[in-house]
Amino acid sequence: xxxxxxxxxxxxxxxxxxxxxxxxxxxxxxxxxxxxxxxxxxxxxxxxxxxxxxxxxxxxxxxxxxxxxxxxxxxxxxxxxxxxxxxxxxxxxxxxxxxxxxxxxxxxxxxxxxxxxxxxxxxxxxxxxxxxxxxxxxxxxxxxxxxxxxxxxxxxxxxxxxxxxxxxxxxxxxxxxxxxxxxxxxxxxxxxxxxxxxxxxxxxxxxxxxxxxxxxxxxxxxxxxxxxxxxxxxxxxxxxxxxxxxxxxxxxxxxxxxxxxxxxxxxxxxxxxxxxxxxxxxxxxxxxxxxxxxxxxxxxxxxxxxxxxxxxxxxxxxxxxxxxxxxxxxxxxxxxxxxxxxxxxxxxxxxxxxxxxxxxxxxxxxxxxxxxxxxxxxxxxxxxxxxxxxxxxxxxxxxx
Numbered sequence: 278x279x280x281x282x283x284x285x286x287x288x289x290x291x292x293x294x295x296x297x298x299x300x301x302x303x304x305x306x307x308x309x310x311x312x313x314x315x316x317x318x319x320x321x322x323x324x325x326x327x328x329x330x331x332x333x334x335x336x337x338x339x340x341x342x343x344x345x346x347x348x349x350x351x352x353x354x355x356x357x358x359x360x361x362x363x364x365x366x367x368x369x370x371x372x373x374x375x376x377x378x379x380x381x382x383x384x385x386x387x388x389x390x391x392x393x394x395x396x397x398x399x400x401x402x403x404x405x406x407x408x409x410x411x412x413x414x415x416x417x418x419x420x421x422x423x424x425x426x427x428x429x430x431x432x433x434x435x436x437x438x439x440x441x442x443x444x445x446x447x448x449x450x451x452x453x454x455x456x457x458x459x460x461x462x463x464x465x466x467x468x469x470x471x472x473x474x475x476x477x478x479x480x481x482x483x484x485x486x487x488x489x490x491x492x493x494x495x496x497x498x499x500x501x502x503x504x505x506x507x508x509x510x511x512x513x514x515x516x517x518x519x520x521x522x523x524x525x526x527x528x529x530x531x532x533x534x535x536x537x538x539x540x541x542x543x544x545x546x547x548x549x550x551x552x553x554x555x556x557x558x559x560x561x562x563x564x565x566x567x568x569x570x571x572x573x574x575x576x577x578x579x580x581x582x583x584x585x586x587x588x589x590x591x592x593x594x595x596x597x598x599x600x601x602x603x604x605x606x607x608x609x610x611x612x613x614x615x616x617x618x619x620x621x622x623x624x625x626x627x628x629x630x631x632x633x634x635x636x637x638x639x640x641x642x643x644x645x646x647x648x649x650x651x652x653x654x655x656x657x658x659x660x661x662x663x664x665x666x667x668x669x670x671x672x673x674x675x676x677x
Contacts, residue, residue, distance in 0.1 A: 278316040278527035279463065280472070280482060284423065284490035285523025287321065295321050295523075308438050308528055310460055318526025320421060323493055329501055329512035337398060339374060339502065339509045345381050351660055358619055360672035361664045363389050363593070363608035371396035372443045373502065373509070376454065379664035380591060380612065382656040384559030386456040387591060389608070392445060398500035399442045399518045402435070404507065405456035408555065408562065409433040410535070410650050412595055412608060414450030416443055419496075421521045422529045423488030430648075432533045432555070434461050439530060440501065440518055451608060453593050455652060459558030479554070479564075484537040487529055493520045535595075535648065538564045544573030546580060549651060563651040567597070570643035578643060579629035582620030588653040589614045596648040604675055611672075612658060622676060 288295040295303040306326045309317040320326075361379060368375045368391040375390040386405070392414075415428035420441040427433045428446075435441055437460075467478035474481055495517040503510045541551050555562040570578040590613045594605050604622070605611060613619040620626070632643065 278460075279485045279487075279531055281525075281527045282487055282529065283523070283525035285321070285492060285521065287523045287525055291319055291525075297323070297522075303522060308526070310436075310528065315460070316527040318422070318524055318528040320521050320524045323520040323522060324516035328515050330515075332500065332511045332513040334502065334509055334511040337374075337396065337500070337502070337511070338370075339511075345378055345386065345507065345659075345661060347659055348662055348665065351662075351665060354660070356614055356616055357673040358614070358617070358676065359612040359660070360605060360669040361610045361612070362606070362667045362669060363610050364606060365667040366391070366663065369393045372445075372452075373400060377663040378661050379610065380658045380660060382559070382654060382658050384458055384557065384656055385652070385654060386454075387610075387652065387658075388454040388456070389610075390450075390452050390454060392443065392450050392452070395443060395445055396502070397498065398502050398511075399440050399498060399514075400502040400504070401440045402437055402456070403503050403505040404437070405458050406437050406461045406557070407435040408455045408457060408461050409435075410453040410455075410593065410595075412451045412453060412593075414446060414448060414452070416445040416450075418443060418488070418530055419519065420488060420530055421519055422524055423490040425486065425488040425530050425532055427532050428534075430535050432535060433530070434532075434555075435530045436460070436528045439528070441530065442498070442518075453650060455560075455562065457557040457560065461555050461557050461562075464553050464556045464561075479539045479541070479552070480533065480537055484533055486532040490524070493517070493522055495519070535564050535566060535650075538566050540564075540566050540568040542569045543571060545576045546571050546578060549580070550653070552651075559655040561653045563653070565592075565647050565649040565651060567644065567646045567648070570645055572637070572642055574637070577626065577630045578632075578645075579621050579626045581626075582618055584618045585613060585615050587615060588655055589658045590619070591652040591654070591658065593650045593652075594647075595650065597646040604669070604672065610664075612660070614657065620676070 304322040306320045366389045372392040375392045376388045378388045380387040411431045418425040499514045501512040552563040554564045592611045594609045
């Protein structure tokens with residue numbers, strides 16, 4: 278949750294009558310997290326929201342939510358640093374069938390997708406919050422809470438249980454998706470005791486965009502696809518999905534541009550987690566954005582070698598040259614697992630120190646122009662056949 282918001286027509290108190298001009302009773306729906314103890318949103322519908330009946334998904338061509346099976350070779354694969362050429366992932370279709378799961382554990386599923394058409398149905402994820410990073414493309418997210426425009430460089434979060442449908446802009450689309458089995462939240466250290474984002478947080482309340490409420494509307498779509506236990510389940514709707522006249526709460530889709538993330542810099546190199554952006558159970562999402570490099574005397578701007586003993590590290594490379602890497606390209610993903618040290622490619626560490634010293638002597642501070650998303654995961658990540666199909670098999674040896 279970011280903060281409480283409300284829109285539309287509401288009764289003075291929750292769980293009390295709200296009637297339309299003709300006297301018909303509106304139907305209240307409560308969407309709750311952690312049972313009834315977590316964030317919640319209350320919606321008011323023109324019709325009962327629980328009348329959908331099971332139906333076949335054959336007309337939509339959906340069969341499952343993306344295989345998470347391991348090949349026999351992958352089940353016994355050696356411990357290696359790995360690189361997956363995400364730009365080579367083959368994907369098309371609607372935003373559900375276009376998903377290609379690459380990495381997973383019990384807390385997250387990491388996918389790439391290249392949607393090319395809208396789904397002729399509404400959908401809801403009953404397994405996870407969906408956190409997208411829009412690398413290419415954009416569009417409009419239509420949900421029961423309103424319309425939310427998104428574009429290249431946006432993080433887009435759809436909480437579990439929110440009925441929605443994507444409208445795509447023309448042109449290429451390429452999205453990174455992290456499905457999180459627990460809520461996606463702002464790191465606790467960014468809030469003050471009353472819940473406001475602190476003034477030293479890397480973003481503010483005004484940076485987050487919420488849906489624009491437009492009221493009830495009928496677009497003729499009468500199919501709902503529910504994801505549960507990594508399977509799709511179809512339901513026929515008796516009434517329009519978007520029949521909400523008002524809502525009030527802290528669960529709703531939101532967007533944040535990575536370009537609005539304000540990075541921290543230091544005299545010497547800061548750990549990557551200083552760029553923490555979102556937190557969920559078992560994982561931290563970080564944003565690497567253009568920033569000044571370390572400016573202290575003798576500082577080495579290139580990240581130092583690191584033994585990651587508690588987390589697997591994934592980086593999605595969006596744009597620019599990453600100071601510690603070579604051989605990775607746009608939309609590449611690297612996986613550096615716990616248990617073995619990782620660090621810069623040969624020559625990068627020394628070169629960054631020399632360049633920084635030359636810049637200091639000339640009074641010219643260095644800067645990095647990289648753009649990337651990092652995911653630190655507490656549980657080991659498994660690799661799917663989709664990832665193996667685009668793997669750079671020489672990546673581990675490239676550090677020697």
